[in-house]
Amino acid sequence: MSRWSLVYDRFDPGKESTREALCTLGNGYFATRGAAPEARADDVHYPGTYAAGIYNRLTSEVAGRTIENESIVNQPNWLSVTFRIDDGDWFDLRDVELLSFRQELDMRRAVLVRTVKFRDDAGRETTLSQRRLVHMRNPHVAGLESTFVPGNWSGTLTVRSGLDGRVRNTGVERYRQLADRHLDVVAMDQVGDEIVQLLVQTNQSRIYVAEAARNRMWSSDGAPAADRQVVTEPDGYIGHELKVDLQPGQSVTLEKVVALFTSRDRAISEPALEARKWAQRAGDFTTLLDAHVLAWDHLWDRFAIAMDNGEERAQRILHLHVFHLLQTVSPHIIDLDAGAPARGLHGEAYRGHIFWDELFVFPFLSLRLPALTRALLRYRHRRLPEARWSAKRAGYDGAMFPWTSGSSGREEAQRLHLNPRSGRWVPDPTRLQRHINIAVAYNAWQYWEVTGDLEFLRFCGAELIIEIARLLASLATYNHGLDRFEIRGVMGPDEFHEGYPDRDEPGIDNNAYTNVMTVWVLLRAMELLEILAPPHASEMRENLDLRREEVDHWEEISRKMKIPFHGDRIISQFEGYEKLQEFDREAYLERYGDIQRVDRILEAEGDTANRYQVSKQADVLMLFFLLSEQNLSELFDRLDYPFDDDLIRRNVEYYLRRTTHGSTLSRVVHSWVLARRDRARSWDLFLEALDSDISDIQGGTTAEGIHLGAMAGTVDLAQRAYGGFVTREEALWFDPALPKELARLAFTLHYRGHRLEVTITPERLRVASRQTGATAIPIGINGELHDLEAGTVLQFDL
Numbered sequence: 158m159s160r161w162s163l164v165y166d167r168f169d170p171g172k173e174s175t176r177e178a179l180c181t182l183g184n185g186y187f188a189t190r191g192a193a194p195e196a197r198a199d200d201v202h203y204p205g206t207y208a209a210g211i212y213n214r215l216t217s218e219v220a221g222r223t224i225e226n227e228s229i230v231n232q233p234n235w236l237s238v239t240f241r242i243d244d245g246d247w248f249d250l251r252d253v254e255l256l257s258f259r260q261e262l263d264m265r266r267a268v269l270v271r272t273v274k275f276r277d278d279a280g281r282e283t284t285l286s287q288r289r290l291v292h293m294r295n296p297h298v299a300g301l302e303s304t305f306v307p308g309n310w311s312g313t314l315t316v317r318s319g320l321d322g323r324v325r326n327t328g329v330e331r332y333r334q335l336a337d338r339h340l341d342v343v344a345m346d347q348v349g350d351e352i353v354q355l356l357v358q359t360n361q362s363r364i365y366v367a368e369a370a371r372n373r374m375w376s377s378d379g380a381p382a383a384d385r386q387v388v389t390e391p392d393g394y395i396g397h398e399l400k401v402d403l404q405p406g407q408s409v410t411l412e413k414v415v416a417l418f419t420s421r422d423r424a425i426s427e428p429a430l431e432a433r434k435w436a437q438r439a440g441d442f443t444t445l446l447d448a449h450v451l452a453w454d455h456l457w458d459r460f461a462i463a464m465d466n467g468e469e470r471a472q473r474i475l476h477l478h479v480f481h482l483l484q485t486v487s488p489h490i491i492d493l494d495a496g497a498p499a500r501g502l503h504g505e506a507y508r509g510h511i512f513w514d515e516l517f518v519f520p521f522l523s524l525r526l527p528a529l530t531r532a533l534l535r536y537r538h539r540r541l542p543e544a545r546w547s548a549k550r551a552g553y554d555g556a557m558f559p560w561t562s563g564s565s566g567r568e569e570a571q572r573l574h575l576n577p578r579s580g581r582w583v584p585d586p587t588r589l590q591r592h593i594n595i596a597v598a599y600n601a602w603q604y605w606e607v608t609g610d611l612e613f614l615r616f617c618g619a620e621l622i623i624e625i626a627r628l629l630a631s632l633a634t635y636n637h638g639l640d641r642f643e644i645r646g647v648m649g650p651d652e653f654h655e656g657y658p659d660r661d662e663p664g665i666d667n668n669a670y671t672n673v674m675t676v677w678v679l680l681r682a683m684e685l686l687e688i689l690a691p692p693h694a695s696e697m698r699e700n701l702d703l704r705r706e707e708v709d710h711w712e713e714i715s716r717k718m719k720i721p722f723h724g725d726r727i728i729s730q731f732e733g734y735e736k737l738q739e740f741d742r743e744a745y746l747e748r749y750g751d752i753q754r755v756d757r758i759l760e761a762e763g764d765t766a767n768r769y770q771v772s773k774q775a776d777v778l779m780l781f782f783l784l785s786e787q788n789l790s791e792l793f794d795r796l797d798y799p800f801d802d803d804l805i806r807r808n809v810e811y812y813l814r815r816t817t818h819g820s821t822l823s824r825v826v827h828s829w830v831l832a833r834r835d836r837a838r839s840w841d842l843f844l845e846a847l848d849s850d851i852s853d854i855q856g857g858t859t860a861e862g863i864h865l866g867a868m869a870g871t872v873d874l875a876q877r878a879y880g881g882f883v884t885r886e887e888a889l890w891f892d893p894a895l896p897k898e899l900a901r902l903a904f905t906l907h908y909r910g911h912r913l914e915v916t917i918t919p920e921r922l923r924v925a926s927r928q929t930g931a932t933a934i935p936i937g938i939n940g941e942l943h944d945l946e947a948g949t950v951l952q953f954d955l
Contacts (some may be wrong), residue, residue, distance in 0.1 A: 160472045163262040163851075168250055170201045174860035175853045177203060179477070180262045180269050181503040181863070182289060185209060185487030186296035187232070187417055188502035191262070191269055194287065194301060195239040195248050197321070203328045203860075204321075206232040207502045207509060208366065208419055210495035212564040213359040215336035219573055220582040226571065227563045229498065229509020230339045231328070233355050234321040235368050235415040236289070237396065238303055242281055243312045253277050264480040265457065266450045267293060274308075282308035292445060293452035296489040297422075297435055301413045302442045311404045317388060318372045318413050319396015320355040328505040329861045331575045340366075345395040347387050348433045353395045356429045362564065365420040367428035369436035370413055372397045377408040414439045423492065456483055458905070459912075460525050464875060465901040474847045475875065478868035485865055486522065486529055496536040496562060500862025507862070510569055511536070511562040513596040513650075514866030516783075517822060521873045523607045524906050530604050531613055537597050538617045540566025541624065548628050555627025558597050560590045578754075579761035586655045586663035589648040591632060595674040598625040599783065602681050606884050609909060615693050619685050623701060626682035626711060629675040633714050641719040643667050644675065649731060651776040653756045653766035653819070657733065667721050667732040670779050676718050676792055677784065679711040720798055727811050728777050728804075740771035740815070753819040754856055772816045774823035781805055781830040785883065806834055821849040821867035825874055832878040832894050839878075840896040846871050876904045880917055884908070890937035891924075893917045893955060909934050911947060917955075925950040 165176060180191025187208040196202035207229050214227045239247045246252065253275040260271045267290060274284045284306040292298040305314055322345075325337040343365070344356040354369040374382040384400035401409050416435035418428035425431045439445060460479050464472050485501040496511035497518050515533060523530040537558065543566035544556035551557060559568035570588040575581070601618040604610065610618075633642040646664035648655060649671055656663040686694050686708070697703070721729035729735060745752045752758065756766040756773065766773075775782065780789060786805065793800035809830050818824050828842035845854070849867050853859040877883070880902055881893040889908055895917060906913040910931030916923040924936055928948035935942040938953050945951050 160469050161263065161265040161476055163264065163473070163477060165260045166258065168255060168258050170251065172853075173201050174203055175857075176260070177205075178503045178859050178861070178863055179850065180260070181481070181484065181501070182267060182269055182291040182299075183484035183487075183502050184291050184293045184296045185483075185485065185489040186493065187291065188484055189236060189291055189299065190503065191260075192236065193250065193271075194236045194289075194303070195250075197234075198324070198327060201251070203504075204234045204236055204324070205328055205504060206235060206417075207505075208232055208417070209490060209493055209498075209502060210421065210564070211359070211364055211366070211419060212362060212509065213339040213364075214361045215339065217335040219334060222573065224572055226335055227508060227510075227569050228326050228339065228505065229502075229563075230359055230366075231324045231326050231505065232366055232417070233340070233357060233368050233393070234324055235299060235370060235417065236301060237321045237394075238301060238316065238318045238411065238413060240305065240314060240316045242277065242279075242283070242307075242310065242314060245277060245279065247317075250275075256282065264476050265453070266446075267291075267453045267480070267484075268446070268449075281310040281312075283310075284308060288442070288446075290446060290449050291484075292449050293456070293487065294448040295435070295439070295445075296487075297416050297418055297431070298439050298445065299415045299417070300439075300442050300445050301415075302410065303413075304408055304410045305403075306408045307403045307405050309405055312402070314401055314403050314409060316374065316399045316401075316411050317396055318370065318399070318411060319388065319394055320353060320368050320370050320415075322355050322357050322393030323390070326505055331577045332505070332508075334575070340393075342393040344429070345389055345393070347395075349437075350385070352433055352436050353387065353397060354429060354433050354436075355393070355395055357393070365428050366417070367419075367432040368415060368417050369429075369432035370396075370415045371436045371439070372399065372411065372413055373441075374399045374401065374409060374411045376401060376403075382409065412442050414442065414445070421494075456487070459907070460905070462872060462876060462904040463901070464899060464903075466898045467900070471844065471847060474851055475872055477851060478847075478872050481863050482518065482521070482865065482869050482872070486518070486533065488526065488529065491528055491532045493532070494536060494539060495533075497533055497865060499865055501865045504860065504862030506858060507561070508569070509563070512560065513590075513593050514822070514864075515600060516596040517825065517866040517870035517873065519600045520603065520877065521869050523604050524876075524908065526907065527604065527608045527610070530600070531608075531610070534601055534604060534613075534617060534621070537601075538621055541621065543567055545624065548631075553628050554631040555629075556594075556621075556624035557591070557628050558594050558625075560588050560593050576757050576760050578757045581760070583760060584663070587648065587652060589646065589655075589664050590650070590652075591628075591644075591647045592649065592668075592671050592674065594625045594628055595671070595678055598622045598678045598681065599674070602685075603884075605685075607908065609887065611689075614685065615689060615697075619689060619697055620701070622678065622685060623682050623697070623703065626679050627707070629678055630707075630711055630714055633675065633718065635717075636719070639719060641717050642714045643719050644672055647671055649776045650779055651730065651772040651774055653771060653773040654731065656767055658737075658765060658768045665731040665733075667719050667729075669720055669728045669730060669777050672718050672720055673780055673789075673792060674783070676715045676796065677788075679715045683708060683711060683715075716795055716797075718796055720793075720796060722798075725807060726799070726801070726804055728780075728808055730772065730776050730812070734770065737770045738768055740769040742771070751856065753817050755817055756819070770815050772812065773819035774816065775812070775826035775830075777808055778812055778826055778830050781809070782826045785885075805830070809834065818845075821846070821855050821864040822870060824849070825867055825870035829874050829878045832874075836894065836896045840898055843871065843874060843896075846874070875902065880904065880915065882915075885937075888935035888937045888942055891922055891953075892938070893922060895919055911945070920955055922953045922955055923950065924952075
């Protein structure tokens, strides 16, 4: 197995749904799971195709309540290809004897290849070879090529290739009590001899989706299949049935080219017309493949990362993570109204919604292709009016973005969620995670720091940051007795703690992460008013009715925010955390083995994680992940709290012992904060984070969709934490921290118009700039700045 391939050499029904997620092919506009073409949704397979930003809402009766849920919509299955020999059964891998099986995800070329040799119950041996792609050059096009070779038989092969609109959203078991039928079939048509077309509409959001499939079949001698007829099912299937007589060793190939359009697309008349037009115009599979591979070559050149640790597995997984990131947020999203869904376009977990995971995704994008980050931040900016309304309705100022975002920017977080361990529907207060707003502001600021994009700051970024600063300031209340500001009734990143065990209402008080980062946002909001040119700053103040007294209030909060502490200068995750009971980790490990989701275990026992000092993921430690030691020291000094050299180490040790890593993001953060203090443990956690999806270690959830934040986070960890670079004061500063296992780390960056190639070994740092015509940029190392001209190289001994 190479660094560029993910290979499976046997069919394993128990792991098939996970492989389908990992073998998903996509181009940012839409993606299709790596399901077998002959499969329909059952207890083994789950075909799924998802188009970015296509959501629909349905109501369900749950636990005596009527609830509405919005979901990304499973679109008609364009893969559908099956076959039979003579009058035998339609093909099913589970009903034949497998003589050989190989499935390979070629990440370099973004092609999924499957070769199966089987013997049916009549003793007939057949070889099936298939290649598929979802086109990276033309985002509306996909292709599937299937070649059949009889081994020891002659007879009639019947192949059925169609579009299946009989799909539902049933890919997540714990959602199956909810309504799942999102599509109404509008029309099924044949267009000429080769093309069939299916038009559907989402039944609430009223979005039209059209698919057109062009089916061509020919024998090894080049002769087309003689017999073709249209096959339909009234509930939403249309296809071609093609027949050909074969002799042993004589091959026949079906080429299926599909086009997909929606009524949200630009520069079209209507989606059905566009789908059939491009199904007709598209080249053959080989022509499509050539252009597709070239598009991926260009992406890999820009997003390259290489790591030499003496074995190929880690590098292979890094490639897999970059691969799935680019399939979710490719250059094709630049013109779309879409965010970065936490589970990619790979499944239905979290209903395809957008959370704070973009905090882990954006840094990698901003340093490679910043236009992608800008497009994703525009998704947030378009929903600013809804965020303002949400804040006003809740009694706050500014703009309050939802914890869970989808089509319109309203709050999509559930009111109830199912504990699969107990089977009970329990209240879900996760909408109290107001820190999502901190993530939006942080992302906007980081984009500005990397790119220096003043136009974005003026028209989008400043408005986002200021309105979020207003929200956070209005969340803060003044405690006269302490002469401090407090934020009460929220949730931090650790979702185990939804409230206090002795309090009925949800929410905790003075979450340290929320409070400290609120100060950070307020400072950035004040700073950007100085960055903008005076006329632009004045215009911003007028448009937002931002008065001097309001900014003075931010200044006061930024000096008087409360940070809770306990013990030996441990930052309390929230006020009263130290009063909770210690959790008997060893006892639960012995009893249950996997305690990543101990909150579900405790709820099933009639208990609650709110009673214990146990965390799902990094919370306090997120401060050390997002902010440098220097940043934190300055913030603490501003707030008149002591900050010593050992504070970070003490807090890392304290919370690492109390964390179950119930989120895939947790190991990324812990590995990051240990990178300069305990590189051996950091490396171990990094390898565990790499395993999250490929080994499906997160409670078997990869089948429901990959974990996009963790995938992006591991790559960013390798380049920024181990590569040791930060953007600060309009310079790129390097301080590498390679673990001893790494002999070499190399990656490309895009910074201020420069295409940089960075190579780091334990002995040397090399930064080369390609010839781009950009002005010189400052590179910092060991406290000194060095100018790097385009087309030149800087080298430093380490």
